[in-house]
Amino acid sequence: MSTDEAASRPNTPVGTYDLVVVSNRLPVDKVTRADGSIEWRTSPGGLVTALEPVMKRADGAWVGWAGVADDESEPFEHDDISIVPVPLSAADIEEYYEGFSNDTLWPLYHDVIAPPTYHREWWESYVRVNQRFAEKAASVTATDGTVWVQDYQLQLVPKMLRDLRPDLTIGFFNHIPFPAYGIFSQLPWRAQIIEGLLGADLIGFQRAADAGNFTRAVRRLLSFTTKGTAIDVPIDEEISEAIEPARVSTSRKGSLVRTVNARHFPISIDTQSFEDLARRPDIQARAKEIRAGLGNPKVVMLGVDRLDYTKGIGHRLKAFGELLADGAVSVEDVTLVQVASPSRERVAAYQQLRDEVELTVGRINGDYSSISHTAISYLHQGYPREEMVALYLASDVMLVTALRDGMNLVAKEYVASRFDNDGVLVLSEFAGAADELKSALLVNPHDIDGLKESILEAIHMTKSERTKRMRVLRKRVRDYDVSRWSTAFLSTLTDPSGTPSYVATKWGASDR
Numbered sequence: 440m441s442t443d444e445a446a447s448r449p450n451t452p453v454g455t456y457d458l459v460v461v462s463n464r465l466p467v468d469k470v471t472r473a474d475g476s477i478e479w480r481t482s483p484g485g486l487v488t489a490l491e492p493v494m495k496r497a498d499g500a501w502v503g504w505a506g507v508a509d510d511e512s513e514p515f516e517h518d519d520i521s522i523v524p525v526p527l528s529a530a531d532i533e534e535y536y537e538g539f540s541n542d543t544l545w546p547l548y549h550d551v552i553a554p555p556t557y558h559r560e561w562w563e564s565y566v567r568v569n570q571r572f573a574e575k576a577a578s579v580t581a582t583d584g585t586v587w588v589q590d591y592q593l594q595l596v597p598k599m600l601r602d603l604r605p606d607l608t609i610g611f612f613n614h615i616p617f618p619a620y621g622i623f624s625q626l627p628w629r630a631q632i633i634e635g636l637l638g639a640d641l642i643g644f645q646r647a648a649d650a651g652n653f654t655r656a657v658r659r660l661l662s663f664t665t666k667g668t669a670i671d672v673p674i675d676e677e678i679s680e681a682i683e684p685a686r687v688s689t690s691r692k693g694s695l696v697r698t699v700n701a702r703h704f705p706i707s708i709d710t711q712s713f714e715d716l717a718r719r720p721d722i723q724a725r726a727k728e729i730r731a732g733l734g735n736p737k738v739v740m741l742g743v744d745r746l747d748y749t750k751g752i753g754h755r756l757k758a759f760g761e762l763l764a765d766g767a768v769s770v771e772d773v774t775l776v777q778v779a780s781p782s783r784e785r786v787a788a789y790q791q792l793r794d795e796v797e798l799t800v801g802r803i804n805g806d807y808s809s810i811s812h813t814a815i816s817y818l819h820q821g822y823p824r825e826e827m828v829a830l831y832l833a834s835d836v837m838l839v840t841a842l843r844d845g846m847n848l849v850a851k852e853y854v855a856s857r858f859d860n861d862g863v864l865v866l867s868e869f870a871g872a873a874d875e876l877k878s879a880l881l882v883n884p885h886d887i888d889g890l891k892e893s894i895l896e897a898i899h900m901t902k903s904e905r906t907k908r909m910r911v912l913r914k915r916v917r918d919y920d921v922s923r924w925s926t927a928f929l930s931t932l933t934d935p936s937g938t939p940s941y942v943a944t945k946w947g948a949s950d951r
Contacts, residue, residue: 453578453580453582453604454500454578454579454580454581454584455581456497456498456499456500456521456579456580456581456584457497457498457499457580457581457584457585458493458494458497458499458584458585458586458587459499459501459576459579459580459585459586459587460490460494460499460502460586460587460589461501461502461503461572461575461586461587461588461589461593461596462486462501462503462588462589462590463503463504463540463589463592463593464482464503464504464506465482465503465504465505465506465522465524466481466482466487466490466501466503466520466522467479467480467481467482467505467517467522468480468481468482468506469505469506469510469512479517479522481517483824486589488708488709488921489709489921489922489924489925490587491518491520492922493925493926493929494520495518495519498519498521499520499521500520500521500522500523500579500580501520501521501522501523502523502525502575502576502579503523503524503525504524504525504526504527505524505526508527508528508529508531508532509526509527509528510524510526510527511524511526512524514579521579523575523579525571525572525575527568530564531564531567531568534558534560534561534564534565535564535565535568535592537783537785537786538556538558538561539561539562539565540565540591540592541783542555542556542561542786542788543555543556543557543558543561543562543626544591544592544594544626545591545615546748547618547623547625547626548591548615548616548617548618549618549749549842549843550616550618550622550842550843551625552748552749552842552843553748553788555625555626557626557627562627562628565595566595569593569594569595569596569599569635570595570599572593573595573596573599573600573603574603576600577600577603577607580604580607582606583606583608583683584607584608585607585608585610585929585932585933586600586608586609586610587609587610587611587612587928587929587932588600588609588610588611588612588639589611589612589614590612590614590615591613591614591615594611594613594632594635594636595631595632595635596611596638597609597611597635597636597637597638597639597642598634598635598636598637598638599635599638600638601638601639602638605678605681605682606681606682608640608683608932608933609638609639610639610640610641610642610643610929610932611636611639611641611642611643612642612644612704612928613643613645613649613845614645614706614845614846615645615845616646616649616843616844616871617649617650617652617653618652619652619655620652620655620656620659623652623656624656624659629656629660630660630661633653633656633657633660633661634661637661637663637670637672637699639699640686640697640698640699640700640932641699641700641701641702641928641931641932642699642700642701642702643702643703643704643928644701644702644703644704645703645704645705645845645846645871646703646705646871647703649703649845650701650702650703653701654668654670654701657670657701664691668700668701669698669700670698670699670700671690671696671697671698672696672697672698672699673690673694673695673696673697674687674695674696674697675695676695679695679697682697686698700931702931704924704927704931705846705871705872705874705919705924706845706846706848706921706924707848707851707916707919707920707921707923707924708848708851708852708855708916708920708921709920710851710855710917710920710921711920713824713828713852713855713856714855714856714858716824716825716828716856717828717831717855717856717857717858718858722829722832723829723832725825725826725829726829726830726832726833727833729829729830729833730833733776733813733816734771734774734811734812734813736771736772736773736812737772737773738768738772738773738774738835738836738898739773739774739776739833739834739835739836740759740773740774740775740834740835740836740837740838740894740897740898741775741776741777741778741830741831741837741838741853742755742775742779742837742838742839742840743778743827743830743837743849744777744779744780744841744849745779745780745781745782746779746780746781746782746792746793746819747782747789747792748788748789748792748842749841749843749844750840750841750842751840751842751867751884752777752779752792752796752840753795753796753799754840754842754884754885754890755775755777755838755840755884756775756777756796756799756800756803756815757799757887758894759775759803759814759815760799760802760803760806760807761891762891762894762895763803763806763807763814764806764807765891767891767895768895768898770807770808770812770813770814771811771812773898774812774813774814774815774816775814775815775838776815776818776830777800777815777816777817777818778818778820778827778830779796779817779818779819780819780820780821780822781820781821797817800815800817803815827852828852828856831852831853831856831857831862832856832857832859834853834862835862835863835897835898836863836865836894836897836898837849837853837862837864838865838894839864839865839866839867839870839872840865840882840884840890841867841869841884842867842869842885843869843870844867844869844870844871845871846871846872847867847871848872850864850866850870850872850876850879851872851876851916854876854912854913854916855913855917857909857913858913860910860913861902861905861906861909862905862909863879863880863897863900863905863908863909864876864879864880864909865879865880865882865890865893865894865897866880866882867882867883867884868881868882869883875915876912876915876916877911878907878908878909878911878912879908879912880893880896
């Protein structure tokens with residue numbers, strides 16, 4: 440479609456950016472200095488690390504919310520990336536974000552570990568805000584450009600974008616699990632969510648099972664034909680003329696269809712940056728300080744999570760408390776460090792969880808700590824990456840006991856940091872990372888006895904066995920890092936012919 444043709448469509452402005460990323464949050468945080476001036480700082484996180492190089496080369500734009508209510512910042516440049524803010528009011532944040540996104544979709548998509556809340560006004564806010572994101576993305580993307588939409592807060596954006604700009608190539612990546620149909624079908628607006636996602640050309644998921652859950656939902660709700668990862672989405676002739684010919688075909692019934700693919704692309708981390716930090720002498724010295732501060736126990740176990748009911752923190756504490764009660768471990772020999780960073784503290788379920796976790800920690804410490812040794816060192820705060828890497832190096836056993844997790848990058852961070860090929864990863868089979876990190880000790884966190892046995896196995900594992908397992912884990916994390924993830928997704932999205940080097944050709948991205 441030409442620029443003139445696109446511009447002639449009513450209410451469809453055309454921008455200049457060939458690559459646009461759309462996410463709930465911008466890759467920058469708005470910070471007010473002591474003198475009252477405003478500064479924008481790059482946010483930490485794997486997604487920013489993954490997309491920053493390709494966006495710089497593509498002169499791309501990032502559409503998202505600034506993280507502050509009623510912020511009306513104009514678009515600006517930050518570190519060679521165009522930043523396009525989308526304003527959200529306090530009511531939007533309460534209803535679209537804290538409400539529908541995090542009190543409806545989040546618990547539903549995590550297997551109803553906590554009960555979802557359904558409010559029609561939350562849904563209406565979700566629709567309005569998604570439309571706002573879609574219109575902003577449509578207005579800045581060039582003719583025949585590529586838009587990559589991120590995560591569950593924006594599941595309606597792909598179809599809205601498709602309606603506004605049928606010339607675009609649209610990708611969507613779901614960072615959290617996609618539930619089985621029996622759970623997803625509880626959502627009153629289930630068909631609208633599926634239709635929204637099918638506006639994309641490629642829908643990415645963390646696990647093959649998630650992609651399978653999605654295609655089954657498509658068949659059950661819309662009766663569209665699916666074959667493997669491909670889904671036939673009916674279109675009319677007028678729309679088909681604006682879509683890339685390779686994505687349009689005729690179904691067996693003779694109708695025009697657009698091919699949508701639903702595939703898994705497990706996200707990863709910037710592996711090298713974690714290893715580089717772990718090799719720094721000051722970080723290694725800090726790791727020794729941490730162990731000394733804990734009383735130099737024989738074994739340090741570590742849990743690192745957002746304080747979220749999906750993370751299985753309570754199950755982990757219960758297992759450790761029972762091991763202490765059984766006499767299987769002693770507080771002098773084994774210490775658990777639990778980092779639980781604050782999360783969604785205005786949501787009632789999270790307030791209740793914090794109370795439960797802190798009550799359990801206090802009870803275990805009261806029952807088993809001694810004057811010189813604390814059973815659980817509980818830290819309700821976030822830490823910079825340098826401190827986290829020091830904690831990873833200081834810990835003999837990493838406990839990841841999520842009840843349901845899209846991926847869990849903490850598991851990969853721990854592996855990336857262990858350049859010494861030591862340490863044991865105890866990993867929930869319900870975390871996406873379990874599909875890749877098969878040399879970890881895989882556990883069912885609901886099985887407290889099984890979890891206790893795995894913890895004891897990790898504590899008593901021989902050095903040769905630890906080394907053998909960690910080498911396999913590190914190879915996977917090194918070979919498939921976050922750059923490889925973004926390149927794989929964009930290659931599949933933007934080149935229907937499947938040429939592996941297409942992203943490098945189109946935008947000059949690294950094709951690793």
